[in-house]
Amino acid sequence: MPRPTLIRPTLLAVALMAIAVGMAACTSPLTTFEPASDAADRILSLYILITVAASIVGILVLGAMAYILIKFRARPGRKAQQIHGNNKLEIAWTIAPILVLVAIAIPTMVWIATSSSRAVADDAILVTATGYQWWFEFEYEGLGPDGGTLVTANELHLPVGRQVAIELRSVDVIHSFWVPALIGKTDMVPNRENRLEPFVPNEIGEFWGQCAEFCGVAHANMRFRVHVESLADFDAWVAEMNEQTRADPEPGSAEARGKRVFEVLGGCAACHTIAGTAAAGRIGPDLTLFGERTTVGAGILPATDENVRAWVSDLRSVKPGARFMPTFADTLSEAQIADVVTYLKSLRVP
Amino acid sequence: MVALANIGLIPRPVHPTGVWSWLTTVDHKRIGLLYGFTALAFSILGGIESLIIRAQLAAPNQSIVSPETYNSLFTMHGTTMVFMVVMPAGAAFFNYMVPLQIGARDVAFPRLNAFSYWVFLFGALLMNFSFFVGAFPDIGWFGYAPLTTNEYTTTGATDYWLLGLQVMGIGSLAAGFNFAVTILNLRAPGMTLMRMPLFTWMTLIVAFLLILAFPPLTIALTFLLFDRFFDMNFFNVSAGADPLLWQHLFWIFGHPEVYVLILPAMGIVSDVLPTFSRKPLFGYPMIVFAGIVIGFLGFGVWAHHMFTTGLGGWASAAFAGSTMVIAVPTGVKLFNWLGTMWGGSLRFKTPMLFAVGFIAMFLLGGLSGVMHAVVPVDTQQQDTYFIVAHFHYVLVGGSIFGLMAGLYYWWPKMTGRMLSERLGKWHFWLMFAGFNITFFPMHFLGVIGMPRRIYTYDADQGWAALNALVSAGSLVLTFSVLLLLVNLAISLRRGEKAGDNPWEAPSLEWATSSPPHHYNFAVVPTVRSRYPLWDEEANVVEPPPLPPHEEPHMPSPSYWPLMLAFSIVMLAVGLLIWQWHALIGIGFIVVMMVLGLRSIYGWVYEPPAVEAPAAVHAHT
Ligand code: HEC
Ligand SMILES: [Cu+2]
Ligand SMILES: [Cu+2]
Numbered sequence: 013m014p015r016p017t018l019i020r021p022t023l024l025a026v027a028l029m030a031i032a033v034g035m036a037a038c039t040s041p042l043t044t045f046e047p048a049s050d051a052a053d054r055i056l057s058l059y060i061l062i063t064v065a066a067s068i069v070g071i072l073v074l075g076a077m078a079y080i081l082i083k084f085r086a087r088p089g090r091k092a093q094q095i096h097g098n099n100k101l102e103i104a105w106t107i108a109p110i111l112v113l114v115a116i117a118i119p120t121m122v123w124i125a126t127s128s129s130r131a132v133a134d135d136a137i138l139v140t141a142t143g144y145q146w147w148f149e150f151e152y153e154g155l156g157p158d159g160g161t162l163v164t165a166n167e168l169h170l171p172v173g174r175q176v177a178i179e180l181r182s183v184d185v186i187h188s189f190w191v192p193a194l195i196g197k198t199d200m201v202p203n204r205e206n207r208l209e210p211f212v213p214n215e216i217g218e219f220w221g222q223c224a225e226f227c228g229v230a231h232a233n234m235r236f237r238v239h240v241e242s243l244a245d246f247d248a249w250v251a252e253m254n255e256q257t258r259a260d261p262e263p264g265s266a267e268a269r270g271k272r273v274f275e276v277l278g279g280c281a282a283c284h285t286i287a288g289t290a291a292a293g294r295i296g297p298d299l300t301l302f303g304e305r306t307t308v309g310a311g312i313l314p315a316t317d318e319n320v321r322a323w324v325s326d327l328r329s330v331k332p333g334a335r336f337m338p339t340f341a342d343t344l345s346e347a348q349i350a351d352v353v354t355y356l357k358s359l360r361v362p
Numbered sequence: 363m364v365a366l367a368n369i370g371l372i373p374r375p376v377h378p379t380g381v382w383s384w385l386t387t388v389d390h391k392r393i394g395l396l397y398g399f400t401a402l403a404f405s406i407l408g409g410i411e412s413l414i415i416r417a418q419l420a421a422p423n424q425s426i427v428s429p430e431t432y433n434s435l436f437t438m439h440g441t442t443m444v445f446m447v448v449m450p451a452g453a454a455f456f457n458y459m460v461p462l463q464i465g466a467r468d469v470a471f472p473r474l475n476a477f478s479y480w481v482f483l484f485g486a487l488l489m490n491f492s493f494f495v496g497a498f499p500d501i502g503w504f505g506y507a508p509l510t511t512n513e514y515t516t517t518g519a520t521d522y523w524l525l526g527l528q529v530m531g532i533g534s535l536a537a538g539f540n541f542a543v544t545i546l547n548l549r550a551p552g553m554t555l556m557r558m559p560l561f562t563w564m565t566l567i568v569a570f571l572l573i574l575a576f577p578p579l580t581i582a583l584t585f586l587l588f589d590r591f592f593d594m595n596f597f598n599v600s601a602g603a604d605p606l607l608w609q610h611l612f613w614i615f616g617h618p619e620v621y622v623l624i625l626p627a628m629g630i631v632s633d634v635l636p637t638f639s640r641k642p643l644f645g646y647p648m649i650v651f652a653g654i655v656i657g658f659l660g661f662g663v664w665a666h667h668m669f670t671t672g673l674g675g676w677a678s679a680a681f682a683g684s685t686m687v688i689a690v691p692t693g694v695k696l697f698n699w700l701g702t703m704w705g706g707s708l709r710f711k712t713p714m715l716f717a718v719g720f721i722a723m724f725l726l727g728g729l730s731g732v733m734h735a736v737v738p739v740d741t742q743q744q745d746t747y748f749i750v751a752h753f754h755y756v757l758v759g760g761s762i763f764g765l766m767a768g769l770y771y772w773w774p775k776m777t778g779r780m781l782s783e784r785l786g787k788w789h790f791w792l793m794f795a796g797f798n799i800t801f802f803p804m805h806f807l808g809v810i811g812m813p814r815r816i817y818t819y820d821a822d823q824g825w826a827a828l829n830a831l832v833s834a835g836s837l838v839l840t841f842s843v844l845l846l847l848v849n850l851a852i853s854l855r856r857g858e859k860a861g862d863n864p865w866e867a868p869s870l871e872w873a874t875s876s877p878p879h880h881y882n883f884a885v886v887p888t889v890r891s892r893y894p895l896w897d898e899e900a901n902v903v904e905p906p907p908l909p910p911h912e913e914p915h916m917p918s919p920s921y922w923p924l925m926l927a928f929s930i931v932m933l934a935v936g937l938l939i940w941q942w943h944a945l946i947g948i949g950f951i952v953v954m955m956v957l958g959l960r961s962i963y964g965w966v967y968e969p970p971a972v973e974a975p976a977a978v979h980a981h982t
Binding site (some may be wrong): 039040041042043045054055058059062063069070073074076080081084085086087090091092093094096097098101102105106108109110113116117119120121123124125127128129145180184185186190195196197199201202203204206207220222223224225226227228231232233312332333 | 428429430433502506508509513514599602603604605606639640641642643644645646647648670671672674675678679682683686687689690693694696697698700701703704705706707708709710718721722725726729730732733735736737738739740741742744745746809810811812813814815816817818819820822823824825
């Protein structure tokens, strides 16, 4: 019966090739294989090591198996050899995996030791990231007005080349902070203070993050972004975030009408903060400099006017299950919603 | 004694056929079949759930189901496949085969065995009943706190989930004790431990795993029950609870559970390979020993499911180490299986194909498992589709392929009829292809960052093409399972007669008729070697069936296991009623407690069956 033994490797090879081709067509902003920080680099080198080791073992064993299946298939006249075992062989193949595993264990242990003991640099950016159902809040220690905290949400800004130390919290259920290009995930567990290994982003760019622990209805839509930028850009952003007196929009403009919707008519200010204005609510994400955002709704949609309008008028049509924020389609007119969006989008670094 | 035993008791049931005979049976073979059919039925349900999941994910931004429904689907798919398919399928085989393999007439506690089945079935039904009251569990099969607490779950779905699991757990515990005692005490003369077939050995280990692994789950579920029903604070984070308590308890159960799912399959493969290689198992003592070591180490690796929870350096290192260590006995088994085939005369009948497929697929699952023992790598893989790929290689490519090998191997023994080899081969190859097309690309999806348990994704996340491929693969996989069902149906109607030992296999279950008489062996065989039917055929060959009056006296059927199981599940229902209306609930619970106590009383003092005329000997 040679058929099955030949079909198996062929099939496997075809499948592998098809997948390799498929792979080439698929890259993702969330891939592990394009690291942009020292920590992600280190993880990737271990990742490659273990993948290569596992593939070699896999191919050797599958190869041996294919050989056995072909060589010892039943044929007229073949008699099975009545062997019960072989101590030497069995000891050998107990020791061989041990050696391979030791070879893997050593770098693993070294990584654990160094990453868990890595010191926070003096000039490190200190961030507390907090998970909410279903969005992220980021607080920078000491970067706020008068050395206080600076708060933003869903899009974290970091200067390139500077170490960042992130502490993780949750106010409700367990979430997980994960930016594959920058750092592996660590859970945000209520009543616990987890820390990420301090890492240094080494590439300017916009990196995608994602909540990686199932946290309820909108888990799939709990995403975020990390903007790694030049120190100058970062400083400009920080300075503008801290602006205590924001000039009022020109009276009569769409922005001014929008501001009124935000602070009075829509009651947005009860839940949202815009630093330097009267809006100081803390239930929803901080919207200071919302105009700098590339996304809306915890990283799920590009922050186009249209998407932000859709969000404000009925957020649950884009993010089913979202909590707290009311649907404004019924209480605000389309014009008012357009105005408030114009206002929000106008909040930019000049 | 007789007087006491008979006080006001319902006579024992005596139906040899029909519905009542199944409801009251205590015959391990019938109970095995019940487990088997139940597993099959639930596998269809779990399969449909997974197909809807794959439909939803086949393309970006689809809304075939709502996020709530999607969450229920993956929760129930996981819970169903683990607790209502793979576990009972393993139980089906160890119920049916273990007494036969050790030359016993039944298990040690036949009524307890029936009770295990009924309580399992009722727990499973209770959990699925939630669907009809619009509260299908949606918190994941792992039910992480605090998402399961009252604060974050608005429906009663979690109550059904936890009560259903709790009730099913009772069945697993009872089965664990029953089979440990059976295997240790009821072996035929000469059947020393080191002569037992490997499937029996692995069942013995599984029995101990069940006994030791279910209590932590029971405790966790009890805590949750108290939180949800009586406002306690085990997992209430607003009152300061540490939700990791749940994770530790769950995975102390959960990891050994993995071995509960895989060891029976390993046992089956270790029995199938020698039969179809025509030579003894290579390194029998090593395979047994490796199984025992896996059983022990299985309790020391749980926190590898928690590497990303902030365990700290020491705990991460310890659990990474133990997880790598457990790969060694697993590797030893694998090499010994290859050694078994080496030098053999391999016959590729369907059971053998599945056994070989098992080795290959389980190897891949094992290797990806070692990959995430490397903690830094796990921080990238944890909760992505890489993990989904990994455990489907272990649980489908591993457990289910192994169970399929068992099904094709033992079906002739259980039904007396052969399955079609042609259809069997088609089934295997389609399943093999479908399985790999479905699950291999998931490794890549994980690498490119697709998280688990998301009901939707965007085109710009770059996961669309592979997801489409995966969904297509799941159709092939489904089709292959349909072929199996056709094969089973055809075999039952007009399958070729099997004979006692169609595969020329070496172990005792093949010494009796197919299907076996209800008393298994007319004369309990004496065993002199590890492969009795190869080494000493003459000694163990079954004499012709006995005339009825000479049949061995077998345990009589009983109503009580069914009644007791029913009252236990109704206690759980009582809690649900209590939530809705305290007084009615308490009343209901009291009634069910009375019924439960009555059942225990009836069970303990059950009189012997009133057998037709020959009942006299019962009174001696
Ligand atoms: C009752 C509290 C509440 C009110 C009132 C409220 N919001 Fe929100 N808002 C939230 C919450 C909570 C979120 C986060 C929801 C999520 O992502 O799951 C949010 C999110 C947002 C976002 C997306 C933020 C981001 O980071 O992408 C915008 C924009 C927004 N709200 C605008 C408004 C506007 C405009 C109004 C008034 C018309 C308003 N909100 C009123 C609670 C509120
Ligand atoms: Cu989440
Ligand atoms: Cu585990």
